[in-house]
Ligand SMILES: NC(=O)c1ccc[n+]([C@@H]2O[C@H](COP(=O)([O-])OP(=O)(O)OC[C@H]3O[C@@H](n4cnc5c(N)ncnc54)[C@H](O)[C@@H]3O)[C@@H](O)[C@H]2O)c1
């Protein structure tokens with residue numbers, strides 16, 4: 001029985017991928033084999049010695065101390081692309097909210113008083129303050145052309161906007177999906193100086209924090225609109241508010257409210273709703289539940305942010321999963337220990353990523369605790385476990 005701890009509400013569709021006969025799933029339990037999480041911050045949480053995997057039911061992993069998990073041989077999975085359409089739709093809504101002053105107009109309408117004749121009169125007198133502008137012909141700059149950025153760029157093209165994008169590490173997969181007439185910006189500075197709207201779809205890292213600051217805002221077109229559905233911290237909010245107050249920026253739409261932003265007349269903040277659709281919540285939960293299950297049951301790895309992709313079909317034998325540093329002679333030492341315990345390797349696969357390697361070894365006899373201890377004692381081995389035998393179909 002594997003134990004799975006949930007730190008946030010995880011869609012039932014995902015939890016249903018973990019059958020109750022094999023998985024105990026609860027928000028409070030001791031010695032979890034895996035944790036499923038959405039946005040809960042894990043940086044200051046103790047890490048149980050039993051933990052083998054973390055499944056992030058979403059895209060961003062800045063709430064998880066990934067390097068520390070790697071150091072302990074714990075796999076971290078996310079759900080790439082599973083909520084991208086949900087975010088894209090909210091970004092499109094955000095552009096319209098800003099361009100048509102929808103939030104401000106709605107607030108005005110909610111505060112109207114008097115009988116309907118009085119309201120009608122106030123509407124006609126007041127509406128001129130909410131005159132907006134249309135999207136076709138305007139330029140959208142998209143920073144980060146991954147799962148979300150590509151969808152946003154293509155949707156904006158379909159709305160008649162000119163689109164320029166910047167992503168120095170764009171994948172071939174994303175490049176194939178991108179509409180051919182999305183123009184490549186030479187740099188962030190090039191992009192910000194030519195855009196009417198800017199939308200950010202990058203992870204929050206030390207390199208992307210405050211990627212938009214006072215200096216970059218000064219080089220923007222007058223009346224530009226910023227959209228941040230990525231992470232709190234990508235934009236320097238103090239600089240954005242100063243520029244809004246000075247009339248340099250037209251509007252700021254973001255998914256991360258704060259005391260500074262929440263009541264500003266030119267800011268629309270939403271309570272981190274980017275991925276909050278039934279479809280996205282289900283997609284993310286199903287994807288990470290399947291990935292965590294595959295890793296716990298078979299050692300196979302898909303969509304990890306710190307482990308290499310590795311897939312070895314179960315063709316009999318008793319499987320051992322070794323996570324080790326990617327240094328010379330690890331396989332030599334592991335196979336020597338197996339041989340000394342009289343175990344024969346019938347299948348083996350080793351994959352590495354950066355400083356870490358995963359080795360799946362199928363051996364001819366059930367593995368003993370003493371063998372696990374010997375291999376765990378090899379300098380550079382981060383974790384070892386023997387898996388229950390696969391259920392034969
Ligand atoms: N508001 C929400 O609810 C919500 C939902 C999903 C994702 N997000 C955020 O959006 C981010 C992007 O999600 P995604 O699914 O598109 O991820 P992704 O990994 O598919 O794409 C991220 C892209 O950013 C690019 N990138 C990284 N650093 C860059 C830089 N300095 N300049 C330009 N490009 C850079 C990468 O090359 C990659 O192509 C996530 O990391 C997460 O923080 C927010």
Ligand SMILES: O=C(O)CC[C@@H](O)C(=O)O
Pocket residue numbers: 038039057058059060061083272274275276
């Ligand atoms: O789980 C959520 O609601 C937010 C997820 C989002 O921030 C992400 O990075 O995928």
